[in-house]
Every structure is written in structure tokens, then in C-alpha cells.
Amino acid sequence: MPFKKFVEIGRVAVLGDGPNAGKIACIVNVIDQNRVLIDGPTSGVLRQEFPIKRLQLTPLAVKFPFNAPTRIVRKELEANKVNEAWANSTWAKRMVVKAKRAGLTDLDRFKLRKAKSARNKILAKALNGKKKTLRKAGKL
Numbered sequence: 001m002p003f004k005k006f007v008e009i010g011r012v013a014v015l016g017d018g019p020n021a022g023k024i025a026c027i028v029n030v031i032d033q034n035r036v037l038i039d040g041p042t043s044g045v046l047r048q049e050f051p052i053k054r055l056q057l058t059p060l061a062v063k064f065p066f067n068a069p070t071r072i073v074r075k076e077l078e079a080n081k082v083n084e085a086w087a088n089s090t091w092a093k094r095m096v097v098k099a100k101r102a103g104l105t106d107l108d109r110f111k112l113r114k115a116k117s118a119r120n121k122i123l124a125k126a127l128n129g130k131k132k133t134l135r136k137a138g139k140l
Contacts, residue, residue, distance in 0.1 A: 012060040041074040
């Protein structure tokens with residue numbers, strides 16, 4: 001299967017390291033085979049060089065010229081509604097859930113376990129009742 005996501009000007013990427021970890025930014029320039037210049041004016045990421053190894057490329061991309069200034073990058077990101085597209089993606093939703101789970105206290109984890117147990121009991125009871133009626137009807 002051919003690659004679909006390339007390191008290219010305008011590619012939106014998720015930063016995997018540093019103080020901006022988890023935020024999105026656009027690739028503005030490819031410095032060399034190991035580093036790129038990124039800018040994320042809509043997500044609060046300042047223009048900086050960043051190692052490619054610490055980026056996760058997304059399927060989102062926008063069109064702007066090579067080495068575009070921050071104002072042009074911002075305009076293109078807002079015109080293409082990249083923040084909304086990112087927020088609606090399953091990747092971003094999973095990141096939010098993962099962060100929420102990481103922030104649970106012991107009591108919250110206990111409550112979650114009890115709630116899951118109660119839900120599973122309700123589901124099992126409903127499923128067993130359905131199986132019982134099917135057995136009586138001779139369909140199972």
C-alpha cells in the first residue's frame with residue numbers, strides 16, 4: 001500500500017514532545033531530512049524547528065507557499081477549518097479520552113469500575129432473557 005502522508009509544506013502534524021505535546025501545527029519548511037520548521041498560530045504553537053521523529057503526520061493538509069509568514073498560515077488554517085476538522089477526528093477524540101483517564105483519581109477509577117460492573121450486569125440480564133425466549137420458541 002503506498003504512503004498517503006508525506007512530510008510536505010502545509011501538512012498538519014501532531015507534536016509528540018515538549019511543552020506543546022498533543023497540539024497541532026503546520027509544516028512551513030523542510031530544513032533537512034531530520035528537521036522541519038513548524039508553525040501553529042491557531043493552536044498556540046510558536047514558529048520553531050522541530051525534529052521529524054517527534055512529529056505524527058495527520059491526513060490533514062493545507063496549501064500555502066514555501067516559507068509563508070505566520071499570518072498567511074493562520075489565514076489558510078482558518079479558511080480550511082483545520083481546527084474543527086481536527087477536533088472532529090477520532091484521533092483527537094481518543095487523545096481527549098486518554099488525557100481524561102490519565103487524570104482520574106483512585107475514587108474516580110473505583111466509581112468507573114463499579115459503573116461498568118453494573119452496566120455489564122444489566123446487559124447480561126437482558127441478553128440472557130432474550131436467549132431464554134428464543135430457546136422456548138425453538139430458534140436457538
